[in-house]
Amino acid sequence: MSEPEVVATSEAQIAVHWKEEAYIQPSAQFIAQANMTDPYVHDRFGLDRFPECFKEYADLLDWYAYWHTLLDTSDAPCWKWFVGGKLNVSYNCVDRHLTKYRNKAAILYVPEPEDEAHVAITYQELYVRVNEFAAVLRDFAGVKAGDRVTIHMPMVPELPVAMLACARLGAIHSVVFGGFSGKSCGERIADSGSRVLITMDSYYRSGTLLDHKEKADEAVKTAAEEGQDVDKVLVWRRYPGQYHSATPMQDGRDYFVDNELKTHVGSRIEPVALAAEDPLFLMYTSGTTGRPKGCQHSTGGYLSYVAGTSKYVQDIHPEDVYWCMADIGWITGHSYIVYGPLSLAATTVMYEGVPTYPDAGRAWRIAEQLAVNIFHTAPTTIRMLRKAGPDEPQKYNYHFKHMTTVGEPIEPEVWQWYYDVVGKGEAVICDTWWQTETGGFLCSTLPALQAMKAGSAGPSMPGIHPVIYDENGDEVPAGSGKAGNICIRNPWPGGFQTIWGDRERYVSTYYGKYCRNPESKEWRDWPYFTGDGAMQAADGYYRILGRVDDVINVAGHRLGTKELESAGLTVEEIAEAAVVPVADDIRGRVPDMYVSLKPGFDAGPVIEAKVIEAIETIIGKIARPKHVYIVPDMPKTRSGKIMRRVLAAISNTMDIGDVTTLANPEVVESVRQMVQGEGMVVTQEGPEDLKLFGEER
Numbered sequence: 001m002s003e004p005e006v007v008a009t010s011e012a013q014i015a016v017h018w019k020e021e022a023y024i025q026p027s028a029q030f031i032a033q034a035n036m037t038d039p040y041v042h043d044r045f046g047l048d049r050f051p052e053c054f055k056e057y058a059d060l061l062d063w064y065a066y067w068h069t070l071l072d073t074s075d076a077p078c079w080k081w082f083v084g085g086k087l088n089v090s091y092n093c094v095d096r097h098l099t100k101y102r103n104k105a106a107i108l109y110v111p112e113p114e115d116e117a118h119v120a121i122t123y124q125e126l127y128v129r130v131n132e133f134a135a136v137l138r139d140f141a142g143v144k145a146g147d148r149v150t151i152h153m154p155m156v157p158e159l160p161v162a163m164l165a166c167a168r169l170g171a172i173h174s175v176v177f178g179g180f181s182g183k184s185c186g187e188r189i190a191d192s193g194s195r196v197l198i199t200m201d202s203y204y205r206s207g208t209l210l211d212h213k214e215k216a217d218e219a220v221k222t223a224a225e226e227g228q229d230v231d232k233v234l235v236w237r238r239y240p241g242q243y244h245s246a247t248p249m250q251d252g253r254d255y256f257v258d259n260e261l262k263t264h265v266g267s268r269i270e271p272v273a274l275a276a277e278d279p280l281f282l283m284y285t286s287g288t289t290g291r292p293k294g295c296q297h298s299t300g301g302y303l304s305y306v307a308g309t310s311k312y313v314q315d316i317h318p319e320d321v322y323w324c325m326a327d328i329g330w331i332t333g334h335s336y337i338v339y340g341p342l343s344l345a346a347t348t349v350m351y352e353g354v355p356t357y358p359d360a361g362r363a364w365r366i367a368e369q370l371a372v373n374i375f376h377t378a379p380t381t382i383r384m385l386r387k388a389g390p391d392e393p394q395k396y397n398y399h400f401k402h403m404t405t406v407g408e409p410i411e412p413e414v415w416q417w418y419y420d421v422v423g424k425g426e427a428v429i430c431d432t433w434w435q436t437e438t439g440g441f442l443c444s445t446l447p448a449l450q451a452m453k454a455g456s457a458g459p460s461m462p463g464i465h466p467v468i469y470d471e472n473g474d475e476v477p478a479g480s481g482k483a484g485n486i487c488i489r490n491p492w493p494g495g496f497q498t499i500w501g502d503r504e505r506y507v508s509t510y511y512g513k514y515c516r517n518p519e520s521k522e523w524r525d526w527p528y529f530t531g532d533g534a535m536q537a538a539d540g541y542y543r544i545l546g547r548v549d550d551v552i553n554v555a556g557h558r559l560g561t562k563e564l565e566s567a568g569l570t571v572e573e574i575a576e577a578a579v580v581p582v583a584d585d586i587r588g589r590v591p592d593m594y595v596s597l598k599p600g601f602d603a604g605p606v607i608e609a610k611v612i613e614a615i616e617t618i619i620g621k622i623a624r625p626k627h628v629y630i631v632p633d634m635p636k637t638r639s640g641k642i643m644r645r646v647l648a649a650i651s652n653t654m655d656i657g658d659v660t661t662l663a664n665p666e667v668v669e670s671v672r673q674m675v676q677g678e679g680m681v682v683t684q685e686g687p688e689d690l691k692l693f694g695e696e697r
């Protein structure tokens, strides 16, 4: 491989200024044991071999009936993969491993309190638990194939047990991140039409046993207000037999799972043979409008894609100990804690709590004690661990062969610390770029075949063919130093099927911009619009800039500006609200909130506090704004649109640009003074994605 060139600063509409980083090669030791070493793999998965190339992913699974049609495009752009095939995800992740791996750990669970012992759940034990809980779901809660079940739980093994039990029955699970509020959970219950909610009484976070069941009451109330009744709330207990919540159990609605399990001891539930295109789960994510969208993922396509990418990118072998620090409530946890690793008979680690609790060495102690050799986390956590204990990793005797970073762009200096200090110079790093919608990785290096380059997600995955379009739909070539909208030319098995109950939104959001012919049944006419800005270097590696739509990536979590704004607008004094991302050393981006008041109200700390409280209770603490600025008026276009771009520039002390065409240019200076103080205008270059934010498109 030749040395990377320095990409010249271009005068493009969106100038990209970063310099190219050097290549780093994987070690011979890593290559010698890697799952994917075929230098021709990208040819095997070339566009001329599409879609047949994906047969090899399907062949990683066990099928009750083999499929007859690899890709059916007749209902474009709702693609159907492996049509005619029948399988069950719970069978593929549990039962089929019993012959060889019955007594191997499937899940290693680490409770947050350090005096509570680790728990090793073997494949046999997982099989027993999944069956017994499936029996509770089917025979006690009346759950059957096609029903939606909402799961709002912390990071405990009962969560994957619940997911796999749903999958065994063919019920569609919708896991809501445990940190989300009861209200957010309730909206998702209503949207999905779930009659059953699975929750837990409490869990540990930073040394405190938090009451979680109280959120279930709020969730059920919210769902009912939106017209969806929940008739059973199944409550796991963090300590079976002891209830740690201040909220009473509601008679005839709330049931302790440990009690119900007693009558199902020894139950075995035959896995239901599902069609490959039957939905496996919904995962809600943020978009441009206030309402979160339920991304619907399939059974056969999804599982084969996460199995394939876990095997070839994460290099998981059954004898590895794999730890992904994400929360299962996000897509990363679904694909790369639960389904990908378990489909490969891996040992997957789950940690209940905060990575720096009770001190900065905790994560590395866990790695040492469990002999973790594959590690997976997000830049926001890497920054946090680095800040809390830059020298901690060397105090512990663990050795990673492989590390992943996911969820946000990673700064080259943070990448370097991850490589040198966390990975001790021994581990390869895969920077994996993908989305809730895409089910699995879109871009990453294949670790034994392609060199690493700090800050770059690498080339595309085998069988994924990206293209960068400018605003007119013309291709932006590699090495041009210009960025544009990164799209994927072709469908792939892991891609979501639709937005639950809203096909129109699915079509318009992801295909509206670049579809060549809305009548076409030909996949080539339907490039998938990711919503990310990116540039491609001359060597083919992609560098992801971040979202081009109204989404803020806070500590790796996607939040829609509209969701935050609507939460702010529930405060009665607020007339208008605008949310913008502001750069933050640890969390990447955090929201800044600008509000203007209705006439007759005066600005003050009480209103600021009300706005923060509204956001925390409606969405959750992760969405808490860094600042709430009460402004006299919002900068607006002549058509009355709030200029979020201008507010983002102010929050980030970036160049505000030309504001003379605004309806009220004088407001800009008063807002700027309020935020930055009087005196000289400070301007800085600012991160690339913030330059894109709020561009009118």
Ligand code: WTA
Pocket (backbone or CB within 6 Å): 285, 330, 331, 332, 405, 406, 407, 408, 409, 410, 431, 432, 433, 434, 435, 436, 437, 457, 530, 531, 532, 544, 545, 546, 547, 553, 556, 557, 558
């Ligand atoms: C961003 C998380 C840069 C991107 C799996 C994407 C990344 C959004 C990377 C999806 C990466 C994810 N480098 N940016 N390696 N991975 N992103 O749906 O903006 O929670 O569109 O899925 O995160 O976030 P989501």
